[in-house]
Amino acid sequence: MRQAVPLDGGDGGYRFEEDGQLEMTLLGATTAARIQTTVEVDDTFTLRSFQFSLDPGTGPVSVTGRLEGPFEGHFAGTASGSNADALDRTASGTSDGTPTELGPTADPWRLILELTTGGRTRTETRTLAEPPLLAANLGRRLASEGLVPGARHEWMLFDPATLSNAPVVLEVGDREVVRVGATRLPAFRVDMVFAGLRTTSWVTDTGEVVREESPLGILTVREAADRATIMAVPGRVQTDLLEAAAVVPTLEPGIRRIDDPRAVRQLRVRLAGADLSSPELVGAGQTRDGDVIEITRPKIPIPGALDPDAGRYLAPEPLIESDDPAILAEAALAAGTLVGAHARAEALTRYVNGLIDKKPTIGLPSASEVLRTKIGDCNEHTALYVAMARALGIPTRIAVGLVYMRGAFYYHAWPEVYLEEDGAALWLPVDPTLNQFPADGTHVRLARGGLDRQAAILPLIGNLRMTVLGLELDENSTSVLMAAPAIALENSAFPIPTLPRDTEGWCGCAEAAR
Numbered sequence: 001m002r003q004a005v006p007l008d009g010g011d012g013g014y015r016f017e018e019d020g021q022l023e024m025t026l027l028g029a030t031t032a033a034r035i036q037t038t039v040e041v042d043d044t045f046t047l048r049s050f051q052f053s054l055d056p057g058t059g060p061v062s063v064t065g066r067l068e069g070p071f072e073g074h075f076a077g078t079a080s081g082s083n084a085d086a087l088d089r090t091a092s093g094t095s096d097g098t099p100t101e102l103g104p105t106a107d108p109w110r111l112i113l114e115l116t117t118g119g120r121t122r123t124e125t126r127t128l129a130e131p132p133l134l135a136a137n138l139g140r141r142l143a144s145e146g147l148v149p150g151a152r153h154e155w156m157l158f159d160p161a162t163l164s165n166a167p168v169v170l171e172v173g174d175r176e177v178v179r180v181g182a183t184r185l186p187a188f189r190v191d192m193v194f195a196g197l198r199t200t201s202w203v204t205d206t207g208e209v210v211r212e213e214s215p216l217g218i219l220t221v222r223e224a225a226d227r228a229t230i231m232a233v234p235g236r237v238q239t240d241l242l243e244a245a246a247v248v249p250t251l252e253p254g255i256r257r258i259d260d261p262r263a264v265r266q267l268r269v270r271l272a273g274a275d276l277s278s279p280e281l282v283g284a285g286q287t288r289d290g291d292v293i294e295i296t297r298p299k300i301p302i303p304g305a306l307d308p309d310a311g312r313y314l315a316p317e318p319l320i321e322s323d324d325p326a327i328l329a330e331a332a333l334a335a336g337t338l339v340g341a342h343a344r345a346e347a348l349t350r351y352v353n354g355l356i357d358k359k360p361t362i363g364l365p366s367a368s369e370v371l372r373t374k375i376g377d378c379n380e381h382t383a384l385y386v387a388m389a390r391a392l393g394i395p396t397r398i399a400v401g402l403v404y405m406r407g408a409f410y411y412h413a414w415p416e417v418y419l420e421e422d423g424a425a426l427w428l429p430v431d432p433t434l435n436q437f438p439a440d441g442t443h444v445r446l447a448r449g450g451l452d453r454q455a456a457i458l459p460l461i462g463n464l465r466m467t468v469l470g471l472e473l474d475e476n477s478t479s480v481l482m483a484a485p486a487i488a489l490e491n492s493a494f495p496i497p498t499l500p501r502d503t504e505g506w507c508g509c510a511e512a513a514r
Contacts, residue, residue, distance in 0.1 A: 004140070012043040016136045032057065033362035037136050037160075045141040046131050052160035056363035058373040062116045063160040067131055070108035111158070111165075115318050118326070118368035122318060132158035132165050142170065143207030147188045149174050157194055161364065163318055164452035168194040178202045180210045187211070196459030246408040249466040256471065261404045264441035268294045268470035271444075273463040280448045284399070284416050284427040292469065297441040300342065300419075304426045310418045313395035319383060319450065321368045322390035330371055331391040341394050345417045345430065345437070348392070352385045352432040364451070381433040382413040389417055399429060400454045402466075404442035409466060411457065414439055416448075 007013040018037040033056040040048045046067075053062040109128040114121050133141055133155050145153065149172055157168035173189035187202035187210055202211040249269065251257065258264060270292050281288045285298045316323040334351035335344045357375050365379040367387035376384075382398055389396035395418035402409040414431040429439040447456045 007040065013041055013048065014043075014045070014137075014140070015040050016140070018136050034060075037134070039134050039136045041137050041140075045133075045137055045144050047133065047137070047158075050134055050136075050160065054161065054363055056361045058361075058363075058375060059369065061364040061366050061369060063163070064114045064116075065158070065160070066112045068110050068112065069128075069131070113163070115163075117319070117321065117364075117366035118324070118372055120321065120324060120368065122316075122321070124318065126165070128156070128165065130156055132156040133168070134158055134160070138168075138170075139201075139203045139209045140207035142172070142190065142203055143205060147172055147175075147190075147203065147205065149188070159195075159455075162451040162455050164195070164455060166195050168192060176202065178211050185210055195455045198459075245461045246410050247402060247464050247466050248408045249468045251468050252470075255468050257407075258404055258442065258471065261440045261442045262436065263474045264297065264404075264471065265474055266294065266296045266470070266472040267441045267444075267468070268292060269444065270467040270469055272465040272467075274446070274460050278447065281445060284429055284445070286445055293444060294470075295441050295444060298426060298428055298438050300428070300438070304424055306420065306423070306425045307418065307427070310395040310420075310425070313397045313418065314390050314393065316387075316390070317450065319364060319366045320387045320390070321366065322387040324368045324371075324387070326371055327367060327387050328391045331388040334388060335392055340421070341417070341419050342421070344392055345389060345394055345419065345428070348385060348388055349430050349432045349437040350435060352381055352388065353435040356381055356384065358433075378413045378433040382415050385415045385430075385432045389415065394418065397427075397448055398450060398454075399443075399445045399448050400457055401446035402442075402444040403431075403434075403440075409442070409444065411461070412443070413454070414443060 005015045005017070007015055016037075016039045018035070020036075021032055021034050033054055036051075036053045038051045040050070042048060047065075049064070049066045051062070051064050053060040055061075109131055111126045111128055111132070113124045113126065115124070116122075135157065138157070141155070142153070145151075151172040153170045153172075155168055155170075156165055158165045169192070171191045173191065175186050175188050177184050178187045185204060187204045190201045190203050192199050192201060197214070199212060199214045201209050201213075203209055272291065276288060276291060276293070281293065285296050287294045287296075314322075321327055331348070334348050336347070338344050338347055355374055356370065358377065359375050360377050361375065361380065363369075365376065365383040367383045370376050370380040370384040386396045386398055396415050398413060399416050400411070400413045403412040403414075404410075412433075414429060414433065416427045416429050418427055419425060429443055429445075430437045431439040431443065434440075446460065447453050
């Protein structure tokens with residue numbers, strides 16, 4: 001449901017309200033989430049404030065924003081209330097909480113964000129070069145500029161679901177007749193590129209978006225609420241999005257299939273359809289040579305150079321609430337009497353794997369919420385692990401990319417932990433979702449970071465192609481005909497608890513292949 005309401009008062013402006021339910025087939029099951037957005041703009045459709053919430057059925061995560069400016073001089077973000085945290089961030093990415101002086105040519109706008117999860121509110125201030133748009137008022141802004149075929153617009157678009165602010169490019173095409181329900185409406189075709197994703201919308205003269213086509217064949221059509229419910233796609237014909245996004249590799253002649261990913265010691269692949277220039281593709285056991293990526297499962301210990309930037313991965317951040325008292329207490333419980341980063345990081349891998357009930361979700365992976373609900377897939381496992389590891393004083397960051405499961409590579413997230421001992425150190429990939437310490441050699445990293453960085457891999461979905469060029473397995477590994485035996489964990493650095501369910505080798509990304 002979407003509606004526009006004029007604001008009362010002498011300043012004018014409008015309020016846009018959207019209330020919808022998103023249903024997707026993930027891992028063979030229908031997963032739903034309720035999304036609510038309210039945006040207030042002035043009479044030029046410039047953002048004033050917004051409220052956004054996403055509830056996957058276990059409780060909402062909400063984001064509110066208020067735009068202030070233009071301004072000059074000094075600013076310092078503050079937080080009110082005993083359960084609030086403060087975090088300042090300038091356009092250059094400063095996040096140490098110190099006041100920042102702005103010069104005469106400084107960015108003149110600031111967006112004050114409040115992120116509420118688990119009953120705690122974190123406040124963040126971002127300085128911006130221009131006021132951003134939200135998707136809810138994008139069509140109206142286009143209409144106010146005049147929908148002229150051939151026109152091109154480039155604005156900044158803020159996505160509250162990923163907390164990212166990035167350029168959006170829109171190109172207005174011809175007016176076409178679009179079928180909407182039982183009627184036909186004239187609307188302009190508008191091609192949009194945001195965060196590398198290309199979508200096509202049809203926008204009326206008044207700025208209403210009546211149809212939208214997105215990657216992976218996702219089609220959105222404006223319908224009345226009762227008709228939209230009637231038109232819901234039957235489960236038997238729904239497409240499983242994770243299965244549709246899987247990358248099925250081509251094997252070079254002589255390369256054997258991967259029966260047990262845990263036995264993969266080294267993997268060499270060629271990737272096509274992706275920009276591989278990012279430095280994030282190198283390090284933590286992964287190298288790049290042109291379009292060829294090689295992953296080597298680390299052996300512990302491996303002496304390496306100290307990373308002077310490791311300390312930055314100890315601080316709390318939005319959705320990684322490592323300073324939450326509940327996170328601190330749970331991390332201490334997981335570590336017990338163990339000492340040393342290595343033993344604690346491994347203990348945490350097993351602990352998080354056994355703690356979370358493995359179900360696909362549509363939501364913002366807040367560590368505090370994951371600890372409360374104890375439900376989620378790889379994103380939730382990773383968010384909770386990173387927060388708990390940081391709470392224990394272990395620098396930890398998020399990696400996203402692909403992992404091999406049952407014949408294909410699936411999009412996946414996992415942590416990388418920083419282990420330092422006797423003047424040597426390494427970043428070690430681990431996987432609490434799959435109960436792996438270290439992670440197996442099929443983890444192909446494509447990016448690092450939170451939701452805003454993870455969005456960088458979205459354009460790859462449906463476009464990425466892979467060829468396996470080389471594969472080295474552990475000595476004495478054998479092909480699996482029926483099923484792999486369970487991993488023996490008796491030699492771990494700590495006693496393994498008996499879990500109430502089978503958590504060995506489970507990954508939400510893999511279930512779609514069953």
